[in-house]
Amino acid sequence: MKILAIESSALVASAAIVEDDLLKAEFTVNNKLTHSETLLPMLESMTKIAGISLEDIDAIAVSAGPGSFTGLRIGAATAKGLALAAGLPIIRVSTLQAMAYSLSLISDDVICPVMDARRGQVYSAAYRSGAVLLEEEARDIHALTAALNECVPEEDSCFLFLGDGVPVHSETLAAEIQGDVAFAPAGLNRQRAADVALLGSVLYTKWLQKNGINAADVRSRGADNIDCFDEAVMNSDDFAPEYLRKSQAERELEDGTLEDAGRHSLKKMQSGLIRPEKAETR
Amino acid sequence: MTETENNITILGIESSCDETAAAVVRNGREVLSNVISSQIDIHTVYGGVVPEIASRLHCENINGVIRLALKEAGLGFDGIDVIAVTKGPGLVGALLVGVSEAKALAWALHKPLVGVHHIEGHIAANYITHADLEPPYVCLVVSGGHTHLAVIRGYREFELVGRTMDDAAGETFDKVARAVGLGYPGGPKVDRASREGDPHAIEFPRGEVRDHPYDFTFSGLKSAVLNYINMAQMKGEEINTADLCASFQKAVVESLVSRTIRCAESFGIRKVAIAGGVSANSTLRESMREACEAKGMECLYPEPVYCTDNAAMIASAAYFEYLDGVRDDAFLNAEPNLKLGN
Numbered sequence: 001m002k003i004l005a006i007e008s009s010a011l012v013a014s015a016a017i018v019e020d021d022l023l024k025a026e027f028t029v030n031n032k033l034t035h036s037e038t039l040l041p042m043l044e045s046m047t048k049i050a051g052i053s054l055e056d057i058d059a060i061a062v063s064a065g066p067g068s069f070t071g072l073r074i075g076a077a078t079a080k081g082l083a084l085a086a087g088l089p090i091i092r093v094s095t096l097q098a099m100a101y102s103l104s105l106i107s108d109d110v111i112c113p114v115m116d117a118r119r120g121q122v123y124s125a126a127y128r129s130g131a132v133l134l135e136e137e138a139r140d141i142h143a144l145t146a147a148l149n150e151c152v153p154e155e156d157s158c159f160l161f162l163g164d165g166v167p168v169h170s171e172t173l174a175a176e177i178q179g180d181v182a183f184a185p186a187g188l189n190r191q192r193a194a195d196v197a198l199l200g201s202v203l204y205t206k207w208l209q210k211n212g213i214n215a216a217d218v219r220s221r222g223a224d225n226i227d228c229f230d231e232a233v234m235n236s237d238d239f240a241p242e243y244l245r246k247s248q249a250e251r252e253l254e255d256g257t258l259e260d261a262g263r264h265s266l267k268k269m270q271s272g273l274i275r276p277e278k279a280e281t282r
Numbered sequence: 283m284t285e286t287e288n289n290i291t292i293l294g295i296e297s298s299c300d301e302t303a304a305a306v307v308r309n310g311r312e313v314l315s316n317v318i319s320s321q322i323d324i325h326t327v328y329g330g331v332v333p334e335i336a337s338r339l340h341c342e343n344i345n346g347v348i349r350l351a352l353k354e355a356g357l358g359f360d361g362i363d364v365i366a367v368t369k370g371p372g373l374v375g376a377l378l379v380g381v382s383e384a385k386a387l388a389w390a391l392h393k394p395l396v397g398v399h400h401i402e403g404h405i406a407a408n409y410i411t412h413a414d415l416e417p418p419y420v421c422l423v424v425s426g427g428h429t430h431l432a433v434i435r436g437y438r439e440f441e442l443v444g445r446t447m448d449d450a451a452g453e454t455f456d457k458v459a460r461a462v463g464l465g466y467p468g469g470p471k472v473d474r475a476s477r478e479g480d481p482h483a484i485e486f487p488r489g490e491v492r493d494h495p496y497d498f499t500f501s502g503l504k505s506a507v508l509n510y511i512n513m514a515q516m517k518g519e520e521i522n523t524a525d526l527c528a529s530f531q532k533a534v535v536e537s538l539v540s541r542t543i544r545c546a547e548s549f550g551i552r553k554v555a556i557a558g559g560v561s562a563n564s565t566l567r568e569s570m571r572e573a574c575e576a577k578g579m580e581c582l583y584p585e586p587v588y589c590t591d592n593a594a595m596i597a598s599a600a601y602f603e604y605l606d607g608v609r610d611d612a613f614l615n616a617e618p619n620l621k622l623g624n
Binding site: 034036037039040041043044054069070073074076077078079080081082084085086236237240241243247248249250253258 | 337344349359378385391615616
């Protein structure tokens with residue numbers, strides 16, 4: 001069983017293929033190019049060099065979020081296009097859970113992936129020995145440390161932090177966390193498609209077992225003829241990223257601060273039709 | 283039908299603003315399907331297109347829209363020869379959904395990929411409605427984001443001769459509609475309100491750009507309308523919305539029509555086309571037709587469904603690109619500020 005994974009939730013663009021629990025190929029770049037320029041060329045090269053074509057793949061695993069809104073959508077639309085064309089299911093993989101996945105297999109520490117969400121906030125969650133200690137959420141950094149201290153009260157607990165929120169907030173974490181604080185090493189501290197693929201493979205296997213079918217069945221019937229999809233494994237039509245945040249306009253509408261577009265104010269009228277994209281990318 | 287039988291069937295994808303669209307078009311002119319999923323009701327609440335919401339909805343809806351376009355065309359992916367997609371201009375987050383999807387489809391299906399300029403798509407909409415239309419002709423492209431006057435020399439040869447110096451024509455409609463409380467989208471609402479009004483009721487200025495006979499300016503007109511409203515409000519006078527809309531619309535339309543006819547005359551071209559969302563405006567259509575008839579010129583515009591954003595026009599434009607050997611690869615990116623004619 002082969003899973004192709006796509007990870008584009010933050011600065012890293014990454015693609016990987018695993019066969020069961022064996023990593024067959026991975027291509028990761030961390031540069032200033034947009035994922036739209038890197039992701040598909042990476043898939044092209046990686047499959048070519050690995051000698052694996054899309055026809056060999058059983059399902060597409062996607063890092064579903066949280067993360068950069070635009071980055072998540074580039075990954076999602078790419079995965080949806082591949083899955084639609086090849087008749088494959090999509091496996092929804094939490095970005096934070098995938099980041100913690102490999103570390104949680106080798107450590108009893110509290111694994112806490114922290115993604116910089118700007119505006120003093122982080123996307124984070126906490127896991128220990130496969131259990132979810134803190135649900136994924138967009139939090140203020142101080143709210144995160146308070147929540148961690150509360151759910152793991154023992155003074156001798158070890159917390160292992162990783163992610164691009166670490167360099168931004170390392171001092172706060174070290175100062176406020178009651179317990180040992182450690183930071184994951186460079187090779188393990190950013191998103192990687194290998195983790196998405198490996199966790200995706202586990203989720204897919206569980207789904208196959210739950211429904212009493214095997215991967216070859218799904219492949220020969222095609223995703224459009226499968227009716228036992230759920231929230232983890234789904235038809236490509238039904239996949240959308242998990243942003244964990246509403247758009248700014250939706251938040252303004254809810255809390256009543258959205259400008260009343262119908263009011264006759266010269267200033268507002270001259271402000272233009274299209275609402276400016278106020279760096280709303282995270 | 284396949285390419286080997288001299289037919290080229292193109293799947294077009296469009297997601298540059300607030301419509302998620304997919305269409306199947308054969309040989310650039312024969313529309314086999316044209317599916318548009320409009321988000322307009324959602325954005326109306328916000329008084330304009332919210333880019334982040336538009337992008338999210340594109341991502342949710344795109345596969346269903348493509349699937350429906352294939353189904354209505356009675357084809358599977360094996361019946362498609364080329365994948366085409368709008369690469370720009372437009373909202374970057376919105377464009378990226380269509381571009382990423384199209385690239386993945388093209389790669390997975392081993393089909394050629396053609397990235398299309400959105401405005402060239404609007405121009406190509408005329409090839410769908412007018413089966414015999416061939417260049418050269420003059421084309422006025424008017425929409426919420428664009429006001430261009432171009433001489434179309436060939437299917438892929440666009441000479442941009444005029445443009446707006448400030449607001450796009452459609453943008454002016456939206457702002458005026460907002461000012462008089464008609465709301466979004468402004469074009470159709472102003473057009474409807476105008477039908478009850480007297481276009482000669484209020485004298486609004488027609489802006490001219492000195493030494494640029496084919497360029498447009500609407501900022502003076504917009505200010506005049508807003509000032510008129512402010513003055514009336516200060517004096518406590520009631521505004522006749524229908525008269526205001528009709529007078530404003532007449533000013534916009536006269537500016538558009540006069541430049542277009544002037545351009546056609548000086549270039550010695552007898553065919554005039556309109557394209558883009560504002561080309562659905564009934565007053566613009568009538569005025570342009572009358573002006574053309576008076577000069578013995580032919581006047582063309584697309585059916586309303588091909589005036590607003592759609593993917594059939596993208597597939598049509600891609601056909602002529604494809605015939606000319608244009609192919610894009612996996613590096614194709616969204617270009618939010620793409621210019622016409624490069």
